[in-house]
Amino acid sequence: MSDLLDTVRGLAKKTDSKILMVVLDGVGGLPLTLNGETELASAKTPNLDALAQESQLGLVELVGAGITPGSGPGHLSLFGYDPLRYVVGRGALSAVGIGVKLNSGDVAVRGNFATLGAGRVIDDRRAGRPSDEKNAEIVTLLKGAIPEIDGVPVEIYTESEHRFVVVFRAQGEPLGANLSDVDPQVTGVPPMQAQAQDPASEKTAGLVNAFVARAEEALKGEEQVNGVLFRGYSDVPHFPSFEDAYQLGAACIASYPMYKGLASLVGMDVLEVEGHEDALDGKVKALTENWAKYDFFYFHVKKTDSTGEDGDFAEKVHKIEIFDELLPQLLALKPDVIAIVGDHSTPSKLLSHSWHPVPLLIRSEHGRKDHAARYTEEEAQKGSLGLRRGPDVMPLLMANALKLNKYGA
């Protein structure tokens, strides 16, 4: 299978120009009432408005028509990796998200702590959503009980609440990741046995089933957290790195594990960000201090998504306005190309990610006249970039930065 990334990869050249890609997580929205305004349209955004008037706009579908992207596919798409071709398992995503490096042959597994009743029947698939502290306590207990299985080193990590990650470290022979879930995704039944779906995964299935048994044994004294469920096994994804694909020295400026993990997966340097939660000031500081060192910056803003997930329209509007206030500090760095885009929509009306296209803004010296006057869903329809798929974004940024050679003579 060949796609635009393969072509771009053969054309990319190193130059001095700098690209800043701002991802406003889940920024696309919906009106609460028929013909009403979305969160973006409701926000007062004088700086974004001014930028839009000298930019090219369009709309982007990250995966495809009608498809609601998860954060992983949404971001991979923005980074130019067609999410229908380049798939990262949830286990690998969780692992890299908490800073765990996977090696070729290893398998990472996404786990839930659960509450099991009589006859191992699942009472609660999330074990009453334990605190992160309780989670860490259980993880310490399990680490002591299951340091290895059949000579395969086992690593166990807290993710958050009921979520944890197990990494099986391959010794020589690579471990397969093609096996069935332990988590039945319903209560009232016992956990399932993991079954290998191919010969290479037979050893892994044995490891997983042994882990489940030994964990239940070790957790016998616990009231709520006395079982484990697994869903999502993954080996290490093999992607062309960002540097290899685009000849870009690339830096990630994000504060949440998932986004840092995604960026490191494609080979970006993940910069230190001071502060808690979205830490926008720390992000601007990291961007400014490292501006000379990289060709490409991925700058992530999280709260536009979280407020949408909370169904808080007014607060999402507010978070957009907060970004607008910060925008002049980004523009002051004079990026040759700046893009503002989302990794998916998260309308507060739906309290979840959605399939709606997200507005894309690109400003460079090489744009045509464009009739979009604001960075909103409605105005973006009038933009000159049209409605596109996510993997078009990086080639457009590379082209606008004059970092692509001509294709053919």
Add this chain to the structure above:
Amino acid sequence: MSDLLDTVRGLAKKTDSKILMVVLDGVGGLPLTLNGETELASAKTPNLDALAQESQLGLVELVGAGITPGSGPGHLSLFGYDPLRYVVGRGALSAVGIGVKLNSGDVAVRGNFATLGAGRVIDDRRAGRPSDEKNAEIVTLLKGAIPEIDGVPVEIYTESEHRFVVVFRAQGEPLGANLSDVDPQVTGVPPMQAQAQDPASEKTAGLVNAFVARAEEALKGEEQVNGVLFRGYSDVPHFPSFEDAYQLGAACIASYPMYKGLASLVGMDVLEVEGHEDALDGKVKALTENWAKYDFFYFHVKKTDSTGEDGDFAEKVHKIEIFDELLPQLLALKPDVIAIVGDHSTPSKLLSHSWHPVPLLIRSEHGRKDHAARYTEEEAQKGSLGLRRGPDVMPLLMANALKLNKYGA
């Protein structure tokens, strides 16, 4: 790999309707200042305007988002051959461009005359850009010196200035074209040895290296033109012919070698055009005189590109206006379908081809209402054809000419 061409090929039927595809080379542009007008928008084009008002418009990306097409891929795309799938090497392009027919198994190589100094170090990769006459004189000298190598007939042709083409004619066993360049693309080092990249190309590498040595020997008496560099080896591309793909008797009306070569490569008849350079009058004459004989005409206008490459905004505007004056003569032939399109953009601001989409205009009896009032980049955004990839153009023309059967029952 399957694409639209494969489908269209199964649906095409022969009818009496006639299609005229006008390619204004590099016609897409950019404003010189933010939110300014492009070359097309600046031009006074009453005839194009009137035509646009009864046509459908849209925008076309010939290769893909952000990708700047060379003339080869740009034209192949317009002819319906996806340029990511159908690739023509530079050598084959040059050969067909000067009217040399390649047979299966032959290899065509693109050459530069160079100036070599002491120790064979390259002083000038273009030998001071000799005149075409000097080029021809050197080619005559080389023809005498190298009629064949190891029993393989060698043909040598002048292209222009420092450029020439060598064709190695396979005798029985086909010659491979997968070998490394002789041209290091820098000065201050000697030419490189061609290295075969696969077993089938080992004989070709020997021929190329022997040619380099014998040419240097033959050119010993020359001051400036005393070396040869090779870059771009190609065997014969295997495309479905235009006739086979579309059931069209097709004619090319162009005056520059590259475009005639591309057209002949896909099986069009290349018509004689009287006059020099762009020879627009000669082209109209050729079109008119052959109107009864073909179903499809590819009519090429070159100067819209050359002026963009020169960075001459005003002159590009002027060349567009010259085409506008000629347009009524084309319309007088009453084509059932006329398309006006570019093979890529060449903004005078960038002095080169660019990635920006080009406006597409289609007039037939079978269009819907369309709000594009001029053939410009800005108006084309309002058109009913939307933003498309180049390989969509031919199916649209075929459909509008009622030359495609229904797909499926």
